[in-house]
Amino acid sequence: MRHLIVAGCVVIAALLAPAQPVSAHGGSEADLTSDYRTRITEVPDIDGLDVRTVGLDGTIRLSWTGAGTLVVAGYEGEPYLRFDDTGVAVNTRSPAAYLNQDRYANTEIPADADPTAEPNWQPTAAGTTYEWHDHRTHWMSTTLPPQAQQDPDRSHLIIERWEIPLDIEGTITVVAGDLTGAPAPPLWP
Structure with a gap:
């Protein structure tokens, strides 16, 4: 009998607990990383x-099915990623190729x-x-x-405007966005 009472209390607690928001992978316009x-x-x-x-952590997904070659610039303006009809290549001489392997x-x-060297794709x-x-x-x-x-x-608005430069067949453009931070949600409603 005691086990039934405990089990009943657990079920009631689970039903009364508020649902926590989650972020699904893929296709979202926002990246919810803890409170950012x-x-x-x-x-x-x-x-x-x-x-x-x-x-969950500042990941960008870029798809390129357009005409010609698209190059994503690294942090010092150097060629970092190249998208063309053969697929995607990384410039191993871009510091971004290594810096992006770790969150910090x-x-x-x-x-x-x-970054000033000729790219090695x-x-x-x-x-x-x-x-x-x-x-x-x-x-x-x-x-x-x-x-x-x-x-x-x-x-708070943490980063007012971030930019990722793109070079599409010699035309320079950017993808841009912002980063906001929100207070952590309360543990209890």
């Missing part, structure tokens, strides 16, 4: 270009990763879509941003 929201606000209106945030960019960059995906973690789109610290530290009970 990465949002894309500007994508060039170019046939064959689709850019989204996905997952705590990774060793090889000596030959020189290595195939990385056979299709037209590629996802990568981009540090321009998220907060790069384990501590709260200053504005959130000063007023933790309000939402």
Whole structure:
């Protein structure tokens, strides 16, 4: 009998507990990472270009089915990713190729990763879509941003405008967005 009472209490507690929001992978316009929201606000209106945030941590998904070659710039303006009719290639001389392997960019960059050097393209995906973690789109610290530290009970605009430059057959354009931070939800309603 005691087991039935305990089981009943567990069921009642589960039914009364509020549902917590979750972020599904793929196709969202917002990236919900704990209390941060990465949002894309500007994508060039170019046939064959689709850019989204996905997952949980500043991941960008870019699909290119347009005409010609599209190159994503790295953090120092160097060629980082190349999309063309053969698939997607990464420039192993771009520091971004190594920095993007870790959420906080705590990774060793090889000596030959020189943003001013001629690109060394290595195939990385056979299709037209590629996802990568981009540090321009998220907060790069384990501590709260200053504005959130000063007023933790309000939402804040953390990054007013981030940009990822694209070169499409010599035409330079950008994908842009912002990052907001929100107070953590209460544990109980």
